[in-house]
Amino acid sequence: MKLPRTALLSLALFAAAGAAQAAPNCTIKLKGDDRMQYDLKTATVSASCKTITIQLAHAGKLAANVMGHNVVVSATPDVAAISAAAIKAGAAAGYVPKGDARIIAATPMIGGGASTKATFAGSKLKAGGAYTFFCSFPGHSGIMKGTLVVTK
Ligand SMILES: [Cu+2]
Structure with a gap:
C-alpha cells in the first residue's frame, strides 16, 4: 500500500508530539552563586510527574552561614509570609519553618561548593497555578526567586 506524502508527514508529526508528551519534565535544576542569584528565572515541570526532583548546586565559595542557599517551592502569594517565618525559624532550622503547610517542598540550606536535592509529588501542584521557587x-528571596510554570 502506498500512502500519500501528506499522510506520512502527519503520521510523523503525530509520533513526535506523542514522544514529547511521554516525557514531561520532572526536574528543577538550579545553580546558586555568591552574588545571591539563581541561574534561572523560570523553570517548568509537569503536575503529572509522580515525583519532581529539585536539584541545587551552589557554585560559589562562601559558607552557608553567610551565603547559604536553598530552594523552597510555594504558591506565589505565600512567598513573603514564608520568608518572614523562615527568619524566625532561624539558622538551626536551615531557615525553613517546620511543618509549614504553605511550603510545598524545600531543600536543605547549603554553602559554596555543595549540592543538594529534594523531591515532592507532582500531585501537589496544579497545572496553570501560580508558583514560585x-x-x-534571610534577605535572599527578594531577588533569588523565579517562576515555576506547571504544565498538565
Ligand atoms: Cu540564598
Whole structure:
C-alpha cells in the first residue's frame, strides 16, 4: 500500500508530539552563586510527574552561614509570609519553618561548593497555578526567586 506524502508527514508529526508528551519534565535544576542569584528565572515541570526532583548546586565559595542557599517551592502569594517565618525559624532550622503547610517542598540550606536535592509529588501542584521557587535565607528571596510554570 502506498500512502500519500501528506499522510506520512502527519503520521510523523503525530509520533513526535506523542514522544514529547511521554516525557514531561520532572526536574528543577538550579545553580546558586555568591552574588545571591539563581541561574534561572523560570523553570517548568509537569503536575503529572509522580515525583519532581529539585536539584541545587551552589557554585560559589562562601559558607552557608553567610551565603547559604536553598530552594523552597510555594504558591506565589505565600512567598513573603514564608520568608518572614523562615527568619524566625532561624539558622538551626536551615531557615525553613517546620511543618509549614504553605511550603510545598524545600531543600536543605547549603554553602559554596555543595549540592543538594529534594523531591515532592507532582500531585501537589496544579497545572496553570501560580508558583514560585525561592531561597529562604534571610534577605535572599527578594531577588533569588523565579517562576515555576506547571504544565498538565
Ligand atoms: Cu540564598
